[in-house]
Amino acid sequence: MVSSPSSPDSTKPKVEKSSRSGEEARVRDEMMKWNFPMITLLCAILAMASGSVSAQAQNETTPLQPLAVGVHVSPPFVVKDGARYSGMAIELWEATARPLGLAYSYREYPTFEALIAATERGEVAAAVSNLTITRDRVERITFSQPWYDAGLRIMIADDQGSGFWQVLGGLEKAGHLRAMAWLVFLIFVATIVLAAFYRRFDKSFPRSWHEGLAEGFYEVMSVATSGRVTRANALGWIGRISGGVWMVCGVAVIAYVTSSVTSVMTALTLTHQINSLADLPGRSVGVLGGSVAENYSNELRLSTTPYDDIGGAVQGLTSGQTEAIVGDAPVLEHYAHSNPTPPVSVVGPIFHPDKYGFGFRHGDALSHSITLQILALQEAGELEALRRKFFGNER
Structure with a gap:
């Protein structure tokens, strides 16, 4: 039996099928060529997102280090009772730190100068006391919104001139x-x-x-x-x-x-008898070391003797080491009112008016946050209520 030759129509489907297979392979190759970088990019994004979520989860589970807050004992603004601190400045700081959710611990310093230096170095995050805002201090640290108007006054012994x-x-x-x-x-x-x-x-x-x-x-x-x-x-x-x-x-x-x-x-x-600032030249004057009172008295060329605290200054006054004390008016007034013995009096009008604020290291955003909280307390009347709590209605 003799086979007849194949007709052209019998081979045409095979050729078309082979052509389609080649085209599909070429398309797959093109797709793989373009999809590989996209897949790599997507994998990198997923890895970064996973790392961010992991870091966030780790931060949420790891407690933040408490801030170190420097204080200087100066009643009635900072009062120390054992290991506990109280006073107007302490209560105001706690009222501003509470809405921010800050965790902190107090660290005491012996003088205003030591407190300012520690803040300048970044040793503490904030300086809390009746810290007077001055030009020299602003060059070293950043201050919050002022929260108390004060000034200087003079303290004398009641028996001056009659010993x-x-x-x-x-x-x-x-x-x-x-x-x-x-x-x-x-x-x-x-x-x-x-x-x-x-x-x-x-x-x-x-x-x-x-x-x-x-x-x-x-x-x-x-x-x-x-x-x-x-x-x-x-x-x-x-x-x-x-x-x-x-x-x-x-x-x-x-x-x-x-x-x-x-x-x-x-x-x-x-x-x-000493009744005003004009009576101080030629007399020995007690001041707190590193305070605005010391700097101002030195500018006036008064004979000054520095003390670490108000108690030591009063002891120097009553023992005859000094004839008067120059210091922050509210601090002297509070001491004279709270300590009937030894007999001392605060005399003369307020001079060298100034303002108190909290101190922070330059560039620390915490100063802005605390300032906003102080302004909020001031607008709500809570700052004035706090002042009346410690000083009554007297200005």
Whole structure:
């Protein structure tokens, strides 16, 4: 049997099928060529998103490190009771930090300067105290919105100018002390002369010299202090006349001593009393170290003695180391009101007015957040309520 040759139509489907297979392979290759970078990019994005979610989850589970907040004890703004701090500045800080969800711990510093330096170094995130805003400090740290208007005043001891040594010094300067020394010498001589006189003419007078001198001294001092003569009748009419002369002398001595001491004490009161800033030149002034009061007093060329706290400054004042204290008005006023002993007074008007604020390191965004909270408290009236809590209605 002879096979007939294939017709052209019998091979055509095979050729078309082979052509379609090649085209599909080419398209698949093109798709793979373009999809590979896209797939790689998508994988990278998914990996980054997964890492971000993981980091966020880790941050949510890991507690943040508490902020270190520096404080300087200065009642009534910062008061320390054991390990606990309170006061107006502390309560205000806590009221501003609470809405921000801040975690913090307090770190105490001995002076304002130490607190500012720690803030400048970044050792603490915030400085909380009655920190006065000044140009020099603004160059070192950033301040929040001011939250208290203050200024400087003067504290003195209530017994200024009337101490024993001050009166004695005044008597010496006036020349009265030398005159009184001569009176003491005359009393000594009069005692000997009177004792010898009575031993000679008064038979009832003690015979022994020590008793006679004691009796004579008593007689002289009786005349000098009270003008009375104890033995006027011992010598008859002569004794009466001599007794009258002694009484006149005694009255003169009493008048002189009384008038000289009174005049000196009056002069001391007028010349030593401190009522204003104009009375401070030439006097020793106590200040808190690193405070605005110290800087301002040094600018005025006053003789200053720095102290670490208000208690030490008051002790220096009452012991005579200083004659006055220059410090923040609310701090001095609070101390004088809360401590009746030793007796001190705050005198004169407020000078060098200033404002208090919280301190932060330059560039720290926390200062802006705290400022917004202070403004919110001020607008709500809570800042004024806090001020009245510690200072009443007095401004």
